[in-house]
Amino acid sequence: MDAFTTHTGTAAPLRRSAVDTDQIIPAEYLKRITRTGFEDGLFVAWRTNEPDFVLNKPEYAGASILVAGPDFGTGSSREHANWALLDGGFKVVISPRFADIFRNNSTKSGLLTVVLPAADVEALQDASEADPTLQVTVDLGAREVRWADRTVAFEIDDYTRWRLMEGLDDIGLTERHLEDIDAYEAQRPSWKPTTTPV
């Protein structure tokens, strides 16, 4: 995972609520067995069927911050939704509310998800609609989103923030506690099932 400290870029306003993972990337695009190349499936139905879809507009082609309505990422656990956004050039998604699994996956894939109050999300959507070249800064160290003369604070727990800023791999962190895992395994009840064929 790449470390994330601060990012400045332009924002694409996605004025839709409950954007589900099947819209972010439909199932037929999940068949790839590599970890890259998922941009072809990103919002593919809307890109194909809706000429006015925000990402079809040339002025938002270079956007790296997606500013979406509430409940972004509902549905499937597919981390491919994170990968498709990253492969599509996005570093940050801002929304008033995220689905749990999507948000959790984002802390593993390096896509930053930022929760802002609905009024601030709408203000940022308005601002990037009025001026698609508007520069928006997402500062993980300061826990702030800044654009024009506005600064809006966001919350993220210290541990996740530290991991993201260091770009740390969870597995490596857990492997420092192998003796705890050994100790736990030693006291598991013997009747717990194994998958070994009986």
Add this chain to the structure above:
Amino acid sequence: MGRTLAQKVYEQHVVRRTEGEPDLLYIDLHLVHEVTSPQAFDGLRAAGRTVRRPDLTMSTEDHNVPTTDLLAPIADPVSRAQVEALRKNTAEFGIRQAPMGTRDQGIVHVIGPQLGLTQPGMTIVCGDSHTSTHGAFGALAFGIGTSEVEHVLATQTLPQRPAKQMSVRVDGELPVGVSAKDIILAVIAEIGTNGGQGHVIEYRGTAIEGLSMESRMTICNMSIEAGARAGLIAPDETTFAYLRGREHSPRGADWDAAVAAWRELRTDEDAEFDREVVIDAASLTPYVTWGTNPGQGLPISASVPDPADFADETDRRAAESALAYMGLTAGTPMRDITVDTVFLGSCTNGRIEDLRVAAELLRGRKVAADTRMLVVPGSVAVKQQAEQEGLDAVFTEAGAEWRGAGCSMCLGMNPDQLQPGERSASTSNRNFQGRQGKGGRTHLVSPAVAAATALTGKLTAPADLQEVSA
């Protein structure tokens, strides 16, 4: 203060707890399928890691598998490559694998319980959001992404934080023709697709206690559609009876020890929930969805809603967009909606009980002339049992297609897809845009409504059928 069932299971699995860090949680069972695992195995190889507990890991092929010509190679080369990658990976890392067409193969959430691998009090994960299904046994079970799949393969643990607790209490007696699917669709319509965010849901109450294991799985399966990562039900005699004698269930003295431990898995009287929802079972009727998320559902007796009637601006816009996509007009009675395809199957409703309910309604009748019905058992074992009971003949004599096991048209990763504009009544879990095929329109229904709908070609409750034939 007392603790909830979910809190008890969670606490029993904490490997390490340190201030300022997530807990490290032990995982009792890791289920693996072809779609969300290849990148995880690649990650292990790149880092030179092994699978810590292949004996707590079980793999099968479900999302991509065709439901016809099971003995032929998969025609789609990309699907085939993904299934072949799973076979290669599981062989290399020593993980048990149930390939297409073999006895143990099926939808990952159907085979776990069927093999007796899903037991009360366990932590169960899978790279699939419908892992919540296993909560029906009083397990804490939730979907994870591919990075976490790799983490569990490598360490058999996951960093986790305790969730908030929600109680959904359903008391009273379900009316005839109303099923578990109608309960959960009603719950989601009530609390919304974000109602369970950040929570684990415990389903309780006399109506829940009266349900079979299959029905309990249907309810827990769709917890994620209410936004909750996990949903669970306290284990009881129904649970123990289901598990006794299954391939991986404890035996002899182990069985007694296990049941004694399982009996402790109940929410304390004085436990507090962060949110409580109460539903009267007697007030429920068959539910159907009209929109493009599972919360957009109504009793089948209702009409397509008018977006103008939604007070909330976001809900109103979502309703407008849903009606446009679904090709529906406000005010149309739900019962007047004609469907092209009926899909009976999926991890929500692809179990033997679901097939029995549908077959009972189809017996001696014919699927409507312009309607096609696909019946896709959730596993090879479900298929074999249905065939032993003669259900396959009931379906085929009625004009339905009897298929092989897999996820099939729930998400159309195999050739079973809706055509653009085609409308389905589906016993699956998601009516998202394009979920069952590009431009496809999905109405989520129970198995009984699916069967009744297949007979008339329009959204139909089982009770309507009796009136027709009377």
